[in-house]
Amino acid sequence: MNNRDCEYIQFCEFLNRIVPFTAEEFDEIYSVCVHSKVSKNKILVELGSVCNEFYFVKRGALRVYFISEKGQEKTNHIAFENTIISAMSSFISQKPSFEVVEALEETELLVIPRTQFYRLVESSPKWERVYRIVLETAYITKIKRIENRVTLSAKERLDIVLQDNPNILNRVSNQILASYLDVTQETLSRLKSQ
Numbered sequence: 001m002n003n004r005d006c007e008y009i010q011f012c013e014f015l016n017r018i019v020p021f022t023a024e025e026f027d028e029i030y031s032v033c034v035h036s037k038v039s040k041n042k043i044l045v046e047l048g049s050v051c052n053e054f055y056f057v058k059r060g061a062l063r064v065y066f067i068s069e070k071g072q073e074k075t076n077h078i079a080f081e082n083t084i085i086s087a088m089s090s091f092i093s094q095k096p097s098f099e100v101v102e103a104l105e106e107t108e109l110l111v112i113p114r115t116q117f118y119r120l121v122e123s124s125p126k127w128e129r130v131y132r133i134v135l136e137t138a139y140i141t142k143i144k145r146i147e148n149r150v151t152l153s154a155k156e157r158l159d160i161v162l163q164d165n166p167n168i169l170n171r172v173s174n175q176i177l178a179s180y181l182d183v184t185q186e187t188l189s190r191l192k193s194q
Helices: 003-018 023-031 088-093 114-123 125-151 154-164 174-181 185-193
Strands: 034-038 043-045 053-059 062-067 073-079 083-085 100-103 107-113
Touching: 003 023, 003 053, 003 107, 003 125, 043 053, 053 114, 062 174, 073 083, 073 174, 107 114, 114 125, 125 154, 154 174, 154 185, 174 185
Parallel strands: none
Antiparallel strands: 034 107, 043 100, 053 083, 053 107, 062 073, 062 100
16 A cells, blocks of 8 residues: 555544545545645744644644744644644635744645635535534634643643553654643753652
8 A cells, every 4th residue: 555545544544533534535635635745843824824724733733832922832622543623713814824834843735725625615515514614623622722721730731631642752852842732841851850
């Protein structure tokens, strides 16, 4: 089985966990995907640019972050293999992004250009359902992260992240993980040593 076949199966299995597609329906979606390899630290969406792409991470990792008024990076989301990610606010509104999308590792992606993405939303009720579920999941995830920051200790937040992503300590720098947990690097080092 070649790399393209593996990629096809990987993306198909991901989508079918959300909504079951026929082979023909999936072929239509897959046909609009652009294959991309990006190097570590590559910026895919720059601060102030308009996001016109939706990403499926085949291999590697991406993160979405913003810059605070004090100039600090605050990580909103980290996406590893078999997940989707974008600067959603800019992708939807077509306004300049307040978020940055960056590759944390050498990363292989399937990219769906915005025009093709919304053409699928209009033509495929199943893809429209995928889009709705993606938006609902993103909303719930954001609310849960805010709730966790307010109600849980730093240690409890780290435990949740490690439960969801056991290998995150090996794949993400302390600086990025600390910004994701909304703690200082010193606090993260102390928590990791406990």
